[in-house]
Every structure is written in C-alpha cells, then in structure tokens.
Amino acid sequence: MSVTPMGPDVVEAETVVSDxxxxxxxxxxxxxxxxxxxxxxRIRRDRTSMVALVILVIxxxxxxxxxxxxxxxxxxxxxxxxxxxxxxGSIPTGAFGGISSHHWLxxxxxxxxxxxxxxxxxxxxxxxxxxxxxxxxxxxxxxxGLISGYLGRWPDFxxxxxxxxxxxxxxxxxxxxxSPVIVDRITKFGVPTGNPSRIVYLIFVLGFxxxxxxxxxxxxxxxxxxxxxxxxxxxxxxxSNRRIYFKELLPNLWAxxxxxxxxxxxxxxxxxxxxxxxxxxxxxPTPTLGSVLTDAASYSTADPVFFFAPGIVIFxxxxxxxxxxxxxxxxxxxxxxx
Amino acid sequence: xxxKRSAIALGVLATVTALVxxxxxxxxxxxxxxxxxxxxxxxxxxxxxxxxxxxxxPVEHWDPQRTYIGRDISNxxxxxxxxxxQYPATADAxxxxxxxxxxxxxxxxxxxxxxxxxxxxxxxxxxxxGTDVTCADVKYGISRTFATDVITGGPNYILQFLDVPKDxxxxxxxxxxxxxxxxxxxxxxxTCDGQTITFQFNKxxxxxxxxxxxxxxxxxxxxxxxxxxxxxxxxxDGPYKLDGTWKQGGTNTFIRxxxxxxxxxxxxxxxxDKVVFTEGLTDETIAQRLIADSGNxxxxxxxxxxxxxxxxxxxxxxxxxxxxxxxxSPFVYxxxxxxxxxxxxxxxxxxxxxxxxxxWITAMGGSxxxxxxxxxxxxxxxxxxxxxVYNVPDAGDPVKAKALLQQAGVSLPxxxxxxYSGGTPTTEKEAAVEKAAWExxxxxxxxxELTDTYYDVIQNPANAAKxxxxxxxxxxxxxxxxxxxxxxFDSRINLNPGSNxxxxxxxxxxxxxxxxxxxxxxxxxxxxxxxxxxxDQQLAKDVAYIPLLVQKFIMTRGSGIxxxxxxxxxxxxxxLGVIGVS
Numbered sequence: 001m002s003v004t005p006m007g008p009d010v011v012e013a014e015t016v017v018s019d020x021x022x023x024x025x026x027x028x029x030x031x032x033x034x035x036x037x038x039x040x041x042r043i044r045r046d047r048t049s050m051v052a053l054v055i056l057v058i059x060x061x062x063x064x065x066x067x068x069x070x071x072x073x074x075x076x077x078x079x080x081x082x083x084x085x086x087x088x089g090s091i092p093t094g095a096f097g098g099i100s101s102h103h104w105l106x107x108x109x110x111x112x113x114x115x116x117x118x119x120x121x122x123x124x125x126x127x128x129x130x131x132x133x134x135x136x137x138x139x140x141x142x143x144x145g146l147i148s149g150y151l152g153r154w155p156d157f158x159x160x161x162x163x164x165x166x167x168x169x170x171x172x173x174x175x176x177x178x179s180p181v182i183v184d185r186i187t188k189f190g191v192p193t194g195n196p197s198r199i200v201y202l203i204f205v206l207g208f209x210x211x212x213x214x215x216x217x218x219x220x221x222x223x224x225x226x227x228x229x230x231x232x233x234x235x236x237x238x239x240s241n242r243r244i245y246f247k248e249l250l251p252n253l254w255a256x257x258x259x260x261x262x263x264x265x266x267x268x269x270x271x272x273x274x275x276x277x278x279x280x281x282x283x284x285p286t287p288t289l290g291s292v293l294t295d296a297a298s299y300s301t302a303d304p305v306f307f308f309a310p311g312i313v314i315f316x317x318x319x320x321x322x323x324x325x326x327x328x329x330x331x332x333x334x335x336x337x338x
Numbered sequence: 339x340x341x342k343r344s345a346i347a348l349g350v351l352a353t354v355t356a357l358v359x360x361x362x363x364x365x366x367x368x369x370x371x372x373x374x375x376x377x378x379x380x381x382x383x384x385x386x387x388x389x390x391x392x393x394x395x396p397v398e399h400w401d402p403q404r405t406y407i408g409r410d411i412s413n414x415x416x417x418x419x420x421x422x423x424q425y426p427a428t429a430d431a432x433x434x435x436x437x438x439x440x441x442x443x444x445x446x447x448x449x450x451x452x453x454x455x456x457x458x459x460x461x462x463x464x465x466x467x468g469t470d471v472t473c474a475d476v477k478y479g480i481s482r483t484f485a486t487d488v489i490t491g492g493p494n495y496i497l498q499f500l501d502v503p504k505d506x507x508x509x510x511x512x513x514x515x516x517x518x519x520x521x522x523x524x525x526x527x528x529t530c531d532g533q534t535i536t537f538q539f540n541k542x543x544x545x546x547x548x549x550x551x552x553x554x555x556x557x558x559x560x561x562x563x564x565x566x567x568x569x570x571x572x573x574x575d576g577p578y579k580l581d582g583t584w585k586q587g588g589t590n591t592f593i594r595x596x597x598x599x600x601x602x603x604x605x606x607x608x609x610x611d612k613v614v615f616t617e618g619l620t621d622e623t624i625a626q627r628l629i630a631d632s633g634n635x636x637x638x639x640x641x642x643x644x645x646x647x648x649x650x651x652x653x654x655x656x657x658x659x660x661x662x663x664x665x666x667s668p669f670v671y672x673x674x675x676x677x678x679x680x681x682x683x684x685x686x687x688x689x690x691x692x693x694x695x696x697x698w699i700t701a702m703g704g705s706x707x708x709x710x711x712x713x714x715x716x717x718x719x720x721x722x723x724x725x726x727v728y729n730v731p732d733a734g735d736p737v738k739a740k741a742l743l744q745q746a747g748v749s750l751p752x753x754x755x756x757x758y759s760g761g762t763p764t765t766e767k768e769a770a771v772e773k774a775a776w777e778x779x780x781x782x783x784x785x786x787e788l789t790d791t792y793y794d795v796i797q798n799p800a801n802a803a804k805x806x807x808x809x810x811x812x813x814x815x816x817x818x819x820x821x822x823x824x825x826x827f828d829s830r831i832n833l834n835p836g837s838n839x840x841x842x843x844x845x846x847x848x849x850x851x852x853x854x855x856x857x858x859x860x861x862x863x864x865x866x867x868x869x870x871x872x873x874d875q876q877l878a879k880d881v882a883y884i885p886l887l888v889q890k891f892i893m894t895r896g897s898g899i900x901x902x903x904x905x906x907x908x909x910x911x912x913x914l915g916v917i918g919v920s
Contacts, residue, residue, distance in 0.1 A: 080774050082700045089649025090704045110646060110701045110767040180790060193786060279789065284763050285770040295763035298622045298647035 035332075039255075042331040049327025052320040059317060063124040070121060077121045077287050081112030089302060097305030106305050108295065115306060118287040119313055125282065126289040127317075129202050130268035136207025138261055141214020142253070146245050148215065149222025160219075163212035171209050172274075178205070179280035195286045202281060206268050213264065217256050225252055255332040262325035266318035273314055289314050383900025383918025389610040390638035390896075391912075392624045396587045396617045401569050402553035403482040404491040408668070408813060409641045411553055412908035416606060416915040417592055417613065418574035419556045422446070422457050422476065422535075423547050424605045425907030427916040434906045435817070437547055438604050441471065441557070441575075445547055452542040452861055453501075459533040464597040466574040471557055473530035478515060479558035481524055485514025488565045492554045493815065498831070499546075501527045501538040508830065516565060542861035548816035551907075574598075577608035587618045609901070609918030621645045621762075628894040629658050636898040637919040639912040644892040646703030646764060652894055653706065662894045665904040668718065668813035670711050671698075671886040674843035679806050680754075684746035686881035687728060689754070689807065692739035692779035693884050694771060696732040701767040708887035713874055714826065716888055718906070719817050721867025725878035725885070739779035751782035754806035757796060760787025797837045808842045811889070813909060818863075819870025824854050827873075827882055845882045 033041075043049050069075040084098050085091065090110045092098030097106030097115070105115040148159035179201065186197045225231060226249075234248050269289065275281035276290030277297065284291045293310040300307045391413075399405050402419050415424060424440035426433060437445055442457040449456075463471045482489045483496050502512045502523045512520035527538045537546070549555060562573055572580035577600070578592040592613040600608065619627075625648040627635045644652050644662070652658050673693065675686045695710045702708055710732045712724035743752060754776070758769050766787065773783040786805060788795050795801055796808050815821035824831065829846035832839030850873060857869035877883060891910050895902055898920045905913040 078770065078774065080697070080771055082697055082771070085700060086704070087650060088653045088704065088706070089646040090700050090702075091646075091650055108767075110703065110764065111771055113770075279761060283761070283787070283789075284766040285773075285785075298625075298645065302647050302650045 035255075039328075039331040043327055046327045046330065048323050049331075052323040052327065055316065055320045056324060059123055059320075060127065062120055063127045066120050066124040070117075075117035075120055076114055077117040078113065078285060081107055081114075084112045085109055091299075091303045092306075097303050097309075099305065105309050106303075108292075109299065109303055109306060113285075115292075115309055118292050119289070119310055122287040122289045122292050122310070123313065123317070125199075125287065126269055126272055126314075129199060129206075129272050129282075129288065130265050132203040133206035133268045134210065134261055134264045136203060137210030137264060138214055138257060140207070140211035142218050142250075142257060144211060145215040145218025146222055146249060146253075149219035150226050150241070150245065150249065156219075159215070163215055166209060166212050169209070172278075175205055175209075175275060176278060176280055183280075195282050198280070198282055202272060202275065206271055210264055210268070214257070214260055217260055218253060221253055221256055222249055225249055259325055259329045259332060262321055262328055266321035266325075269314065269318055269321070289317075383609050383920060385609045385611070385918070387610050387898075387919035388612040388614060388634070388637060389899075389914070389917060389919050390634050391613060391615045391914075392619055392627065392635075392638050392640045392642075393615065393617055394619055394621055394624065394642055397570075397584075397615075399491055399569050400572050400584060401489070402492075402556040402558065402573075403479065403489045404569065405553045406492050408909035409911050412911050413914055414553055415551070415556075416576075416908070416913065417578045418572055418576040418580075418595070419553050420463070420471075420575050420603075421553065421556045422459075422550045425551050425905075427605060427607070427903065427905060427913050428907070429903040429905055431906060437551065440603070440605055441476070446550075448544075448546070452544045452546070453539045455537045455539070455543070455546055457535050459535070460602050461533065462599060463575060463602050464599070465559055466579045466595045466597050468597050469559070471575050473533050473535050475557035475559055476535055476555075477528050477530055478560045478563075479556050480528065480554075481512075481515045482558060482563070483514075483554055484510055484512045484524065485516050485565075487514075488516060489514065493549075493552055495549050496554070499539045499541065499543050500524075501540040515560070515563075541859055544861055544863050544866070545816060545818055545820065548818070552815065577603070577606055578613060589614060589616045591615075606915040607901070607918070608915070613914065622647070625652075625894070628661075628896060629655075631658075631661070631897050636896040638896040639899060639902070639917060640893065640895070641911045643707070644894055646707075649703055649706060649892060652892060658894060661897055661899075662892060663902070663904050663910075664706055664890055664892055665910040666709070666718075667889045667891050667910045668716055668906070669811050669889045669909075670714060670716050670813070671708070671809070671811050671889060672711070672714055673884040673886060674808050674810060674845070675881060675884070676802065676806050676808070676843050677846070677882075678802060678844045682746050682748065683881065684742050685748060685752065688739045688742035688746065688752075688779060689776065689781070690728060690881045690884050691730055691742055692734050692736055692776050692781065693730065693886070694734040694775035695730075695886050697734075697771040697775055698768050699887050701771045702764060702887075706890060706892055708889050711885035711888045713885055714812065714877070714883050715819060715822055715870070715874060716814060716817075719814060719819060719822070719867070719870075721819070721864065721871050723871040723874065725871075725874045727875060727878045734775050734779075736775065736778040743780045750780045751777070752780060753782045753784070755784045755786050755804065756807045756809075757786045757788060757805040758809040759792040760785075761789030796842045797839065799835065799838055802838065802844060810840075810842055810883075812840075819867060819874070820858065823870055823873050823877070824858070827877060828854050843882065845877075845880070847876075847880065847882075850876055850880075850882075 066075060070077065084093055084107050086093045092107050092109060094100060099106045103114050103116065105119065107113060108115055108118065144159050148156045183197045183201050186200050187193045191197045191200050231244065231248055234244055272281055272288060273290035273293050276288060277294045282288045282291050284295050289310055293314065296307045296310050397410055398407065400414065402414065405411055405414060415421060420440050422440060422442040423437045423445055426436060426438050428434050439445055441459055441463060443460050446455050446457040448454065459473055465471060480496060483492055483494060497510050502510050505511055512524045529536045559573060562571065570584040572584060574595050577595055577598045579595040581591040581593045584590055594611060621642050622645060624640050624642050625644045628638060628640060629648060629651055652662050675689060680686050699705065699708045712726045715722050743750060756769060756772065758765065760766055760769060769785050769787065773785055776783050812822060812826060826840045827845055827850055829841055830851055832841035833844065833846060838844060853873045853876065857866055857873065860866040860869055900918040900920050901916045903913055903916060904910055
C-alpha cells in the first residue's frame with residue numbers, strides 16, 4: 001500500500017503509544033504502524049463498535065453456515081408441522097408462539113414451519129442480497145466518482161447530472177412500477193421465474209439506486225487528492241489515467257469506501273424487507289428477513305412472538321452495521337468528530 | 339367461453355348457490371347438509387343513513403351483460419339493476435330457491451317442453467332518466483351478449499340455448515346488436531308483443547328462470563349503449579343511482595334514484611339513503627377497521643373474509659364475534675392436472691392420492707375457513723354425491739401415492755410445476771404445504787406463483803406446456819350441475835385457439851361430452867341432477883380435477899348494521915337489499 005498520506009495520523013500515533021506504554025516501553029516510540037493498524041487500535045478501544053462487530057461476525061458466520069445446516073438437516077425451514085398450529089386461524093397451539101425444545105422461537109402460523117430455521121436462513125439471503133446490491137453500488141459509484149473527480153470538465157458535468165437525476169428519482173415508486181417489467185426481462189434472460197428473478201432484480205435495482213451516494217463521496221475525495229504532489233508526480237512521469245486511477249487514487253480511497261459500504265449495507269437490508277412487504281421483493285415460502293416479516297406483520301396480537309422475532313433480528317442487524325460504520329468512520333477519519 | 343371463477347387473491351366470480359333445489363316444479367331430492375349458521379342476525383332496520391362497503395378488489399365491470407363476479411352480481415342486482423325475476427332476500431335455504439317476480443309480473447310461463455318461455459313486464463318501471471323500461475330494452479340487453487368481441491366477461495348460457503342457427507364451428511350466426519349480422523334470426527327467437535317477451539330455445543331449459551336472475555339478462559337502454567365505453571356506466575332502474583361517474587379503485591357513492599317506485603319491488607328494502615363503496619383496501623386493513631368498529635366503520639360491511647392473523651380476535655372477543663358470520667360459501671377450490679403433460683393416468687391418480695386437503699385448509703386458517711371437498715360440486719347442489727372414487731383420505735396418503743407412481747413406471751422423483759394464484763403469505767403457505775405433501779410421495783415440485791393476473795394466464799393456450807397442475811375456484815350460478823360441469827369440462831365449448839376457457843387442464847373426453855349432451859337434453863330436473871352426478875364420477879375416475887375444499891367465509895360487520903343475513907342467493911356476501919344502518 002506504499003506510503004499513504006493520511007496526515008493527522010502522526011498526532012494519533014502518539015496517543016496510541018502512550019496508551020500501550022504499560023507493557024513495552026522501549027520499542028514503541030519508534031514502532032512504525034500503518035494507518036490500518038492505527039485504525040484497528042482505535043476501533044478496539046471503542047466498545048460500541050466492538051460489540052457491533054462481534055454481533056456481525058456471529059451473524060455472518062451463521063449466514064455462511066446456514067445453507068450447510070439446511071443440507072445436513074439441522075435447520076428445517078420448509079418442514080411443515082401442522083399439528084402444532086391448531087389454534088383459531090391456525091395460530092400455534094402452544095404458548096408463546098409454540099416455543100418448545102424443538103422450536104426455540106416457536107412455529108409459523110398456518111404451516112408450522114420452524115421460525116428459528118427460517119430466520120437464520122433469512123439472514124443468509126437478506127445479507128446476500130444486501131451485500132451484492134451494495135457491491136454493485138460500490139463498483140458503479142467508485143468508477144463514476146473516480147472518473148468524474150479526476151477528469152473534471154464535461155465528464156464531471158455529465159456524471160454529476162446523472163447522479164442528480166438518479167437521486168431525484170422517486171425511488172420507491174419506480175421500484176414498484178418497474179418490478180413486473182424488469183422481473184419479466186430477467187426471467188427472459190434465463191433466470192428461473194419467481195424468487196430467483198426477484199433476487200436478481202433486487203440486487204441490481206437497489207445497487208443502481210445506491211451508486212450516487214458512493215460516487216459523491218469518492219468524487220469529493222478525488223477532487224482533493226488530484227491536486228496532491230504524488231499525483232502531480234505520477235502525471236509528470238507520464239503515468240496513464242488508468243494507472244493513476246487504480247494505483248495512485250484508489251489505494252487512498254479504501255477508507256471512505258469501507259465506511260460507506262458498512263453504512264449502505266443496512267440501508268439495503270431494510271429496503272429488502274420493505275420491498276418484500278410491498279410485494280415486489282422475495283416472497284414466502286423462500287425465507288428472507290423481509291418475507292418472514294411480511295408474513296408476521298399482521299400477527300401483532302394473535303402471535304406476538306412471531307411478530308417480534310424477525311423484526312428484532314432486522315433491528316439488531318441494521319443497528320450493528322450502523323454503529324460499526326460510525327465507529328469505522330471515527331477510526332479511519334479522525335478529522336470528523338461526532 | 340369466458341366465465342365465472344373464484345380466486346383467493348382475485349376474489350370470486352360465480353354467483354348463486356342455494357342448498358336444496360326445487361327448480362321449476364322439480365322436487366327436492368336431498369337434504370341440506372352442512373349449511374351455515376344463523377339466519378337473520380339483527381332486527382329489521384329503519385330507512386336512512388349511510389352504509390359503507392369496504393373492499394379490496396376493484397369492480398371490473400358495471401355493465402350488466404359483462405358482470406360475472408359473485409360479489410358484483412349480488413351488489414348490482416340489489417342496488418341498481420333489475421331483472422325479470424330475482425332472488426328473494428332471505429337466509430332460509432329453502433325460501434332462497436323461491437324466485438320472486440321483479441320486472442315481470444309473475445315467474446313466467448313455459449310451454450313446448452320448456453323450450454318456449456313467456457314473461458310480461460310490470461308497467462310504471464322507469465330508468466333513472468325518467469323513461470320507461472320496455473320490452474325492447476330487455477330484448478336489446480340480452481342481445482348484447484352475442485357481441486362476443488365487445489361484450490366480454492359475462493355468462494354465455496344464452497349463446498348455447500337461444501334458438502339461433504349456429505355455424506359449422508358451433509358459434510352463433512348472430513353477432514350482436516352492433517354489427518347486426520344475423521339480426522333476423524335473433525328477432526325470431528326473442529319477440530316482443532306489447533310488454534310481453536317470448537324466448538324460443540333449441541333445447542329444453544327447465545331452470546331458465548334461475549339464469550334470468552343474472553344481470554346478463556337485464557334490460558339495457560339502446561340509446562345509452564356505447565359498447566366497451568359503457569363498461570363503468572351505471573344504468574339504473576333500481577333504488578339507487580351513482581353519484582357522478584365511477585372512479586376505479588377509489589371511493590364512490592350511490593344515492594337514491596328518484597324515479598324508482600318501491601311499490602313495484604318486492605325484493606329490495608333499500609333502507610340506507612346512501613351506499614359508499616371504498617375499493618383497494620388490504621384485507622388486513624379491512625379486518626382491523628371492522629374489529630376496531632369506530633366512526634363510519636360502525637356502519638360498514640365487507641365481502642372480504644377475515645384473514646387468519648385476525649381470526650383469533652374475531653372469534654374470541656364476544657363483542658366482535660356477535661358481529662361475525664361464518665357461512666359456507668358456494669365456492670369450491672380444486673386442482674386440475676394438465677392432460678397434455680400428465681398423460682399417464684396412474685401419475686394423475688398418484689397426485690390425487692398425495693394431495694393434502696386438510697393441510698391446505700390449515701394453511702388457509704383452519705376449519706373456520708373451509709371444509710374438505712369430495713367433489714367439484716358443492717354439497718349444496720341438487721343431487722350432490724361425493725365423487726371420491728379412489729377413497730383419498732383428507733390428508734392424502736403418500737405411501738399409496740408413491741406405490742401408484744412406481745406402478746406407473748416413471749422415474750422418481752417425478753418433476754411437476756404447480757401454478758397458482760399467489761402473492762399473499764396465505765396463498766404461499768397453501769402452495770408450500772401441498773409441495774411438501776407431494777414431495778413426500780415422490781414428486782419434485784416447482785412452485786410457479788402468479789401474483790398479477792391469474793386466469794387469463796392459465797387460460798392462454800401458449801402457456802399450457804408450462805405447468806402440470808393448476809389451481810381453480812368455482813361456484814355454481816344456481817344450484818345445478820348444469821352451471822358447473824359443462825362450464826369446466828366440456829372441451830367443445832372451452833377449448834379454442836384463443837383460450838382454454840375454464841378447461842384449464844385441457845381435458846377432452848368424448849365420453850364426457852356426449853354424457854353432457856344427454857344431461858342437457860333431460861327436461862326433468864331430478865333426473866338431470868342424477869346425470870350430472872354420474873358425469874362427476876367419470877371425471878373423478880379420470881382425475882380430471884382434484885377437489886380441495888368448500889370455502890367458508892368469515893364476515894365481520896360494523897355494530898351499526900341492521901338486518902344482516904347470510905343469503906345463499908347473494909353467494910353469502912352481504913345482501914344490500916335488506917341491510918340497514920341504525
């Protein structure tokens with residue numbers, strides 16, 4: 001990562017040093033640390049961020065393992081237990097939404113699906129959709145921001161107007177209105193009809209509407225970076241634009257990219273849930289946090305456990321990502337104070 | 339061959355059911371079985387006030403000749419469309435079958451083996467613009483059904499029965515009042531002599547008077563007819579007229595029609611001064627509002643069954659329970675195997691054997707939402723017989739089903755695609771439960787839910803190769819197999835290049851077709867009912883369909899509603915002819 005000009009770190013380094021001084025006393029004064037090591041040290045001192053990070057690591061590990069657990073039969077998101085849902089309106093027969101040693105969060109009304117299995121598999125799909133959508137935003141936004149910020153003049157003009165245009169779109173209305181048309185197109189490209197097509201739709205559409213946020217940040221950073229000496233130097237020795245983008249500018253942009261990736265991800269998790277509720281996202285029986293919540297939304301009085309469980313999981317995930325994002329921003333960019 | 343049909347998401351089409359039939363002198367052969375609850379639920383009301391009607395699915399047509407949705411048929415015939423004869427406002431299953439004269443002076447006279455029917459119109463009945471309702475208006479209204487290119491969506495019995503020559507393909511040579519092609523033949527079959535109208539049929543039509551209650555047989559004023567543009571025109575000769583023009587998916591108000599003379603009408607009480615329709619609400623919203631019972635919602639009724647999430651509230655809270663009815667509806671849910679894809683009869687039998695009907699009901703919300711069906715015919719039909727010829731248990735039998743599949747010699751798992759009207763958590767659960775049941779028996783199921791339009795997709799011959807099993811819902815127009823079996827399984831009237839009609843499974847059996855002809859030519863109602871039951875057994879043997887359930891409604895109303903009844907004649911939807919507000 002060569003020498004990265006992150007100015008204020010010099011000051012920070014001293015505080016870090018004094019902090020660690022209890023155990024090692026001689027070497028630390030001269031210990032060279034990369035900005036990433038410094039940021040990590042700062043994060044570690046931020047208890048909120050650490051809690052959020054731990055929750056997210058657990059969630060991601062669970063999400064990655066869920067398909068395997070389904071395959072070996074530890075999670076059974078589609079197994080029906082209709083004998084457990086014989087209440088009025090087919091709500092679970094047992095107390096607290098039918099919680100038992102077999103069904104730790106109870107069962108889903110009507111079918112008797114195991115709620116825990118569905119929420120865990122739901123985390124996998126929701127995170128997958130949110131992750132991919134954010135990645136699409138990131139790639140589009142970073143490229144647009146780099147080109148716009150570095151070239152200036154007419155490319156900057158047009159890309160900026162493009163961002164304004166996308167940001168001015170009534171997003172939700174467009175998502176609802178375009179859904180049948182685009183999903184149909186996606187199906188024609190050979191993606192299986194139904195939920196697989198809708199997942200592809202969500203990823204691309206959420207990704208598309210998210211890129212201007214990345215592009216604006218990146219553009220701003222590039223505008224200040226392109227006047228710096230190392231860029232001048234690269235230009236004067238005849239480096240190509242491509243080299244400047246990817247070897248000179250991009251390595252200096254990881255911090256904002258990482259921060260906004262972390263902050264954009266929970267936005268997409270919520271959006272997935274909202275769209276599912278509005279009928280254009282993933283639909284039951286495929287579990288995502290959104291589709292489970294959609295089913296649960298009307299059960300507030302009839303089956304409160306079913307109603308609250310998926311909502312709480314979404315809440316925890318979104319909150320954790322936001323807190324971690326804030327923590328990352330503080331750690332990577334100490335200039336911005338809360 | 340457009341039709342009436344019902345759907346979870348789409349609502350319901352078909353019309354009238356009653357329990358035991360005595361059509362035109364025939365005697366009732368069966369006893370009413372599990373028909374529903376209570377009769378009238380609150381004392382008769384007083385005139386005045388505003389009634390609110392909360393609903394989800396927008397009205398598709400207010401044109402009488404194009405209306406074939408159960409809810410809309412009952413609403414329009416109660417509010418603004420009068421027919422020669424009409425169903426009474428009653429909750430009594432027997433009394434519900436005794437038609438009353440509406441525009442006509444009596445129930446008509448038939449002669450020539452029920453091939454000729456004669457009715458005389460009452461005098462003094464006026465359209466909302468003050469002109470008289472004439473015999474010519476009735477004749478013109480009925481002729482509109484023949485314009486099958488413009489007037490789509492309505493029932494087409496008249497095309498089959500009226501004595502107008504048919505071309506080689508079986509289509510009528512009369513093409514309706516717009517082109518006037520073949521007008522002379524129509525003028526010969528339907529004649530007006532003063533206020534007396536006479537119909538000539540090509541075969542006996544013993545239960546014609548039941549068909550006459552459909553808005554398709556209502557008069558239409560020729561000078562007001564703009565073809566397709568009249569789709570939402572409310573042409574009133576009844577107690578109410580529309581205030582302004584119809585706003586689709588919005589809120590519309592019906593007000594009193596000052597040209598209406600209550601003395602000419604024995605059917606409608608027309609108590610409220612105004613009836614306000616609000617469309618486009620979700621089922622959840624409707625349930626919440628009716629349970630909460632506040633403000634104008636105290637005077638509200640709905641055609642939407644309470645969704646499962648709110649059923650425990652509705653049935654356990656005495657205050658809400660007293661405002662809730664749980665009648666058996668006329669609608670039967672069923673599945674159809676695709677005969678072009680599932681050609682092996684043993685595979686169809688295996689599917690039938692594996693189908694979990696009680697599981698479907700549980701997914702719908704349990705026993706208050708439906709009872710297991712043993713036939714495509716509702717138990718309310720005359721001469722009803724169960725048609726479970728393979729003795730399939732309510733929850734299916736995966737072991738026997740698997741044995742049948744193995745006997746069929748196909749490689750397992752056997753892949754099938756199930757197409758259904760989806761898009762709500764409840765419909766997805768129903769499909770998921772069925773998928774699980776079928777997979778236990780050795781099928782590999784792909785779910786194909788249609789969330790937008792449904793019937794026009796499965797009726798499209800171009801899509802026929804895509805699915806193996808489809809879902810359907812049907813309610814008889816009147817309690818006779820003649821409004822069920824030909825409409826669903828006569829390949830000659832259903833299957834044509836443009837549409838599969840209601841024969842979604844592409845079932846085509848010469849045996850069944852000739853049995854249908856024999857039944858239709860039977861002028862004795864009881865013997866005809868037996869013939870329908872016989873055809874039903876044949877259909878069950880072929881697994882032309884797999885019966886699922888007879889739907890039950892859970893209807894909650896506001897606390898200010900008076901005179902609410904469960905009328906089989908209005909398909910158990912609120913009977914706006916008698917409902918008042920306090």
